Amino acid sequence: MEKHILLRDLDVPNIRDLAVYSQHEGYAAWKKAVTGMKPDEVITVVKDSGLRGRGGAGFPAGVKWSFIPKDVFPKYVTVNCDESEPGTFKDHQLIRHNPHQVIEGTALCAYAIGANVAYIYCRGEFREPARELQKAIDDAYAAGLLGKNLFGSNYSLDIYVHLGAGAYICGEESALLESLEGKIGQPRLKPPFPAVSGLYSKPTVINNVETLANVPPIVLNGAAWYKQWGTEKSPGVKLFSVCGHVKNPGNYELPLGKYSIQELLEMAGGSMTGRPIKAVLPAGSSSPIIPASNFHAKLDYEAMAAIGSVLGSCSWIFMDDSVDMVWAARKMIRFFKHESCGKCTPCREGTHWALSVYDKLLSGKGTIEDVNLIGEVNKQIIGKCFCPLGEFATSSMTFTLKHFKQDYVDFIDQKKGGSDVYLKELARDHHLHELHSGVVSVNGIKVH
Numbered sequence: 001m002e003k004h005i006l007l008r009d010l011d012v013p014n015i016r017d018l019a020v021y022s023q024h025e026g027y028a029a030w031k032k033a034v035t036g037m038k039p040d041e042v043i044t045v046v047k048d049s050g051l052r053g054r055g056g057a058g059f060p061a062g063v064k065w066s067f068i069p070k071d072v073f074p075k076y077v078t079v080n081c082d083e084s085e086p087g088t089f090k091d092h093q094l095i096r097h098n099p100h101q102v103i104e105g106t107a108l109c110a111y112a113i114g115a116n117v118a119y120i121y122c123r124g125e126f127r128e129p130a131r132e133l134q135k136a137i138d139d140a141y142a143a144g145l146l147g148k149n150l151f152g153s154n155y156s157l158d159i160y161v162h163l164g165a166g167a168y169i170c171g172e173e174s175a176l177l178e179s180l181e182g183k184i185g186q187p188r189l190k191p192p193f194p195a196v197s198g199l200y201s202k203p204t205v206i207n208n209v210e211t212l213a214n215v216p217p218i219v220l221n222g223a224a225w226y227k228q229w230g231t232e233k234s235p236g237v238k239l240f241s242v243c244g245h246v247k248n249p250g251n252y253e254l255p256l257g258k259y260s261i262q263e264l265l266e267m268a269g270g271s272m273t274g275r276p277i278k279a280v281l282p283a284g285s286s287s288p289i290i291p292a293s294n295f296h297a298k299l300d301y302e303a304m305a306a307i308g309s310v311l312g313s314c315s316w317i318f319m320d321d322s323v324d325m326v327w328a329a330r331k332m333i334r335f336f337k338h339e340s341c342g343k344c345t346p347c348r349e350g351t352h353w354a355l356s357v358y359d360k361l362l363s364g365k366g367t368i369e370d371v372n373l374i375g376e377v378n379k380q381i382i383g384k385c386f387c388p389l390g391e392f393a394t395s396s397m398t399f400t401l402k403h404f405k406q407d408y409v410d411f412i413d414q415k416k417g418g419s420d421v422y423l424k425e426l427a428r429d430h431h432l433h434e435l436h437s438g439v440v441s442v443n444g445i446k447v448h
């Protein structure tokens, strides 16, 4: 691709400034829509572009917008900038370095569905990026691009930035709405879906930051223009956050379906350590791990499904062969145990028990029966949880066991558990280092 569509800050210095953004077709789509398009026409062009949600599930954006009832008021747009999946940092780059494109996409979505208020929900840790985003919004107000009677029409729009309090579950759309309403961030029962009963029980569209950043160029240039990239079912471009054992971690903007996982790895400079890459998590800790033997797969929604994984939030964590999958799986299950909102028993208790089993393995007291027990604990979680976080939690266990069972067997046979490194890690994780005695105990093992 000659130019970036989303990461335009890489081509145009200071595009974060309104003046520079405006010189580069900034807000042209916004003006075009409000002054010359019916809201339904905006929905149609986004629908025709085939743009799929970039927050994880890949649901078509225009189709989602078309679900909003025409005769219920008020309605809302909520932008998901929670970006909590480990390894994901694409939305962060967008709101910091190309914020007006996110604001313009949000505005176009609001106009299309007939909303006069939009909220951009940022994860709690995004204090500084949220401040920068707010500055861009203030500039847009000052330039008459937001506020009352836009471009002389009777359409008005206000956009607010809201900071969460730092909980992974608040990225789940219904928990996000609860949090935005000032309640504890826990998922709601669905249906009703947000399109029917969302924020303050009113029809609401929730879209990811990257999804909406695609909208201005689509409205400006048309659906056919956007579809020149990607595949029939996965049109357009996508951001790939790449990290782990690679030489050049960062965000890469690529057409969907054109490159393979191996090519992505090479774009990121290959292995940082010189050791062979063993596997990759394509969507952080919630995704099925992909062994290197499947690195031929192309980067699109369908190809990922075909190899038993997902494109998801597109946070690619590459791991070299020094990574023990028992250790990696424990790290992930610990994350989910911490982030489980506690609303339903299988997830709250299941993640607790799963972590206990892994702790036992790391402490050196585990047996092959414990490895088999992991599968049993998994069964008590899968299909029994209130929201997808519970399922996500099982991925690390299910798929490291499926693809790297030998790591588990070796872990027991070669008595890897109980090493100083693992014992110290357990002690640290359990905050036992805070004990003043100087000697602490993990699963009955003394750690100095």
Ligand SMILES: Cc1cc2nc3c(=O)[nH]c(=O)nc-3n(C[C@H](O)[C@H](O)[C@H](O)COP(=O)(O)O)c2cc1C
Residues within 6 Å of the ligand: 052, 053, 054, 055, 056, 057, 058, 059, 061, 080, 081, 082, 083, 084, 085, 168, 169, 170, 171, 172, 173, 174, 206, 207, 208, 209, 211, 212, 387, 388, 389
């Ligand atoms: C546990 C969990 C965490 C999620 N975290 C995020 C997130 O951080 N950002 C995001 O955009 N979507 C996240 N999602 C997906 C949202 O629920 C929702 O599908 C998305 O915001 C819809 O936007 P899209 O259609 O543009 O992808 C998460 C889902 C789950 C179940």
Ligand code: SF4
Residues within 6 Å of the ligand: 169, 186, 187, 339, 340, 341, 342, 343, 344, 345, 347, 348, 385, 386, 387, 388, 389, 390, 391
């Ligand atoms: S699955 Fe986990 S995160 Fe989701 S509602 Fe249940 S306890 Fe909360």
